[in-house]
Amino acid sequence: MRLVQLSRHSIAFPSPEGALREPNGLLALGGDLSPARLLMAYQRGIFPWFSPGDPILWWSPDPRAVLFPEAFHLSRSMKRFHRQSPYSVTLNYAFDRVIEGCAEDRSDGTWITPEVVVAWQRLHELGHAHSIEVWREKELVGGMYGVAQGALFCGESMFSRQENSSKTALLVFCDYFAQQGGKLIDCQVLNAHTASLGAIEISRRSYLAYLDEMRQIPLSGACWVPKTLFNSLR
Incomplete structure (x- = not known):
């Protein structure tokens, strides 16, 4: 197994099965963040993640962290x-x-550079990337965003400025996504926060099988139309 250098002249990716074991799931470097390449990556279970100043790195980890919407863990306190x-x-x-908001500097830094912000804004404009916003009155206090692949949603990042705001985003989205026919949320790599909310690890092979099946399942045409999902005043 070796790290593959991507060409700027082709959006093709190597098989995810060829990803390096250590670091977990590193598959390729280079290329660009064009909409066509990003969509090709997500269709193959691959995502970009890299530090500012480094080349673009592409990953397909094994195991993969996922959350079945109906398995969201709602604690008593939440x-x-x-x-x-x-x-x-x-x-x-x-x-x-x-x-x-997700790109704001944190103690551990951020990978969401201006280049990344522009790339995902383009995906959003094309109808592939979506956001969930949490408001307190008129103030944005939390949220999350990701890329839709049919009945599978590839979660990218979330942020929280007030108590339980990112948890609220995921809780409400899980309920809405399931109602619309959504089957699975990709969390990429498991951490303590996502594990506490019900995310689990499955093999890369299982994830790719789910992806192949679920990205062929169309959701309602109105699924991603801007709307209010939860109103604390009602």
């Missing part, structure tokens, strides 16, 4: 909080502001 939630949640109202 259930109480949501019952009296101060938040409202919308879909595709403020994609630019959500990705900028």
Whole structure:
């Protein structure tokens, strides 16, 4: 197994099965963040992740972290909080502001560079990338964004500025996505936060099988139309 250098003149990717074991799932480097290449990557179970100043790195980890929407873990404390939630949640109202929120500097840095922001804004404009926004009155306090692949949603990043705001985004989205026929949310690599919310690890082979099946399942044409998903005042 070796790291593959991508060409700027072709959007083809090597097989995800050829990804390096260590670091977990590193498959290729180079290329660009054009919409065509990004969509090809997601269709093959591959995603970009790299540090500012480094070449673009492409990954397909094994195991893969996923969340079945109906398996979202709603803790007692979160259930109480949501019952009296101060938040409202919308879909595709403020994609630019959500990705900028996810890109804000954190103690561990961020991979969402201006180049990445522009690339995902283009995907959003083309109808492939979507955002979930959490508001407290008129203030954006949390959210998440990702790429749709039929009945599978590839989650990219989330942010939280107030208590439980990112959890609220995922909770409300899981319920809405399942109602629309959504089957699976890709969380990429498991961490303590996503594990506490119900995410599990499956093999790369299983993930790719789910992806091949689910990206062929169309959701309602109105699924991604901007709308209010949850209103704390109602």
